[in-house]
Amino acid sequence: MDTLSQTTAAMSAAVITGAGEMEVRQVALPEPKQGEVRIRLEGCGVCASNLTPWSGPDWMEFPTEPGGLGHEGWGEIDAIGEGVTDLAVGDRVAALTYHAYATHDIATADSVVKLPPEMAGKPFPGEPLGCAMNIFRRAEIKAGQTVAIIGIGFLGALLTQLATRAGARVIAISRRSFSLDVARRMGAAETIEMRDHWEIIEKVRHLTDGQFCERVIEAVGKQWPLDLAGELTRERGRLIIAGYHQDGPRQVNMQMWNWRGLDVINAHERDPKVYIDGIREAVEAVASGRLDPSPLYTHTYPLSGLDEALNATRDRPEGFLKAMVMLR
Structure with a gap:
């Protein structure tokens, strides 16, 4: 030393x-x-x-x-x-x-x-809490929408709580049973184990009467969840990429994304001023009780x-x- x-x-x-x-x-x-x-x-x-x-x-x-x-x-x-x-x-x-x-x-x-x-x-770890607020803002989630969140780690759990408290119906998808329990405590209406690609698609199809989701947030950062996110987004819906994708290139099904007319948002910010704006929003959200990260x-x-x-x-x-x- x-x-x-x-x-x-x-x-x-x-x-x-x-x-x-x-x-x-x-x-x-x-x-x-x-x-x-x-x-x-x-x-x-x-x-x-x-x-x-x-x-x-x-x-x-x-x-x-x-x-x-x-x-x-x-x-x-x-x-x-x-x-x-x-x-x-x-x-x-x-x-x-x-x-x-x-x-x-x-x-x-x-x-x-x-x-x-x-x-x-x-x-108060400001950077990830601010990140969640910036993702939520860019997702433009509104009351009455159905929102699928793929990956319930810290970020996915925060977004589940924010979306639910905004009046959206959240379908939480994660591979760990513990994470799905957390999602339910954060307000998720439905939870699906992330095990089989086509089984998940069919479950979401059933839960949405064949319409799929107005908003889908991919919060894992791997190829399979990104593929799944496109499948779960309804026509003219918004797919929000929030997972960490720095370990190599990705492929996307551009034919499907184009056919469905998806709006695709890369919610990773790079401007420090935007990060700080997100942290300020997170402070307000936690102070007002709109966001409670403490159990996470x-x-x-x-x-x-x-x-x-x-x-x-x-x-x-x-x-x-x-x-x-x-x-x-």
Whole structure:
């Protein structure tokens, strides 16, 4: 483990040292620059997008920067750089930063969202919650629609709750019985085990009187769920791609998509400002009770257990939905 002189302020940060290997190091505590704040982190969610770098692909460079890969952090501002006027030391915030597997991280002032007093003490991994709000907005789900959600992990469960509370009828499709139980608790009207392609299609056909679904959200990130999503979307319906698709190219049935006149939405955002807008919406939704993610935080780990958190995110043991690294 690295050591620093007693005169140097230090923080703890996870460093990925190789494929499936990490350690916690003591590194210099960063100081915020012009327009920045420093956040003493309370926790950071673990994202499935970390799994490819964790596996050690050829393009990955080790060791990572201290705290690297962590981007779902929240905590309390403990230092402010020059020029920051609308934030103060002591403000509790969620932030879009990228070195949050650490006790502290630096954020630009425009990538920080304040958390209201009624959320004191509650975890708030802002990036995935904001992602769910952005997907929900782009899906344009309305009362009375039938919505199929394929893949009930953390994201799919959030979207099930949002769609149900908007007045839609949700058909939840997932391979794990535990996930289907979660979907029912989140308000799903019907659940289908993701086992046989044609059996699922026939069940949805029956449940919708042959019309299929106005909205279908693919939240898995694999070829088969993407194929299934097209089959379940009705004519002039909207197919929303929300799963993580970064492990290689995909094929689509363009003939069917064209014949049915589908609107296909890639709901992955890239503009940080849009992410921040989503986080703000998530704060409002949680504060108002429209969204309650608390039952979905199923596994917590200390910073030294980041390797276990990443492995659980990969392996999905029974009862797993979301891993959180807790830093205080």
